[in-house]
Amino acid sequence: MKHFLKETDFALHEIPEVFAIARNCKAQRGRHVPPTLDGQSWALIFSKSSTRTRVSFEVGIRELGGHSLFLNQNDIQLGRGESIADTTRVLSRYLHGLVVRTFDHADVEALAKYGSVPVINALTDFLHPCQIYADAFTLAERWSRETGDFLASLKGKKIAFLGDCACNVANSWILGANLFGMKVALAGPSQYAPGEGIRALLGDEGFAADAFTFTEDPREAVRGADVVYTDVWVSMGKEDEMRDRTAALKPYSVTAELFGEAKDDALFMHCLPAYVGYEVSQEVLDSSRSIVFDQAENRLHMQKAILSVLGSPRS
Ligand code: CP
Ligand code: NVA
Numbered sequence: 194m195k196h197f198l199k200e201t202d203f204a205l206h207e208i209p210e211v212f213a214i215a216r217n218c219k220a221q222r223g224r225h226v227p228p229t230l231d232g233q234s235w236a237l238i239f240s241k242s243s244t245r246t247r248v249s250f251e252v253g254i255r256e257l258g259g260h261s262l263f264l265n266q267n268d269i270q271l272g273r274g275e276s277i278a279d280t281t282r283v284l285s286r287y288l289h290g291l292v293v294r295t296f297d298h299a300d301v302e303a304l305a306k307y308g309s310v311p312v313i314n315a316l317t318d319f320l321h322p323c324q325i326y327a328d329a330f331t332l333a334e335r336w337s338r339e340t341g342d343f344l345a346s347l348k349g350k351k352i353a354f355l356g357d358c359a360c361n362v363a364n365s366w367i368l369g370a371n372l373f374g375m376k377v378a379l380a381g382p383s384q385y386a387p388g389e390g391i392r393a394l395l396g397d398e399g400f401a402a403d404a405f406t407f408t409e410d411p412r413e414a415v416r417g418a419d420v421v422y423t424d425v426w427v428s429m430g431k432e433d434e435m436r437d438r439t440a441a442l443k444p445y446s447v448t449a450e451l452f453g454e455a456k457d458d459a460l461f462m463h464c465l466p467a468y469v470g471y472e473v474s475q476e477v478l479d480s481s482r483s484i485v486f487d488q489a490e491n492r493l494h495m496q497k498a499i500l501s502v503l504g505s506p507r508s
């Protein structure tokens with residue numbers, strides 16, 4: 194049974210097919226696309242808020258001919274203490290797949306372990322792989338215009354990630370950059386440096402545990418970057434730390450001045466939602482080099498590709 198819990202759950206040889214399906218979904222949207230989820234029912238089990246992920250999955254499942262059920266964790270018995278193992282065994286009897294947004298990454302692993310249907314990680318505290326696949330697609334779309342070679346256009350490019358370098362999106366970019374052949378330079382305060390978990394995962398996936406750079410100097414990370422990426426300073430579940438985080442992360446705000454240290458044609462990315470005046474200035478967010486809404490749109494096309502592969506009878 195194939196799952197998508199982390200970027201490396203698709204083997205290197207499978208990734209070109211996933212990206213090709215996403216390109217086809219984008220090009221063919223509104224026209225006839227094979228209904229690869231025809232007759233299928235998928236549940237979205239969410240324990241956290243979501244705009245992009247929820248809507249793009251619900252629309253994507255519908256456009257592939259399937260049906261989706263949105264289950265807030267607190268509306269099902271999981272929220273009252275029914276075990277993950279029992280929940281997933283029961284849901285596997287009704288459904289064709291699960292899309293899960295939760296806190297503890299071990300919970301999506303347990304859902305995958307005990308169930309008998311594909312599980313897609315729609316964000317945990319540790320990783321956000323759907324985001325990084327859509328982001329890589331967004332960059333390849335731009336850069337392959339010059340070379341014509343879609344995924345190869347990512348190779349050797351430098352992404353600078355600023356802010357909370359221990360968050361899910363940072364971790365996923367560390368893994369994703371290695372997978373796609375990019376260089377990743379992170380900058381943030383030392384207390385928000387990449388943790389042991391991502392180093393261990395890099396090692397498990399066959400990469401060097403230090404296959405990224407981390408500095409407390411934002412300029413050093415941004416210098417020569419092809420992409421400057423940031424995320425919220427206060428991730429979901431960390432609201433109690435808002436005051437400390439806002440104070441410590443202030444020097445890592447992506448202002449026009451800091452963005453100016455990157456390459457002249459560098460792109461600005463943010464997974465959204467954005468908090469203007471905190472991790473990014475309005476000027477950078479609205480600039481012609483900001484591609485945040487392309488990223489958001491591509492969540493739909495990439496997730497349709499992931500669903501198509503995982504939902505097909507052969508997977
Ligand atoms: N980027 C992202 O996952 O957005 P949502 O939290 O709105 O789903
Ligand atoms: N790091 C953020 C990502 C939101 C899409 C969070 O977990 O809240």
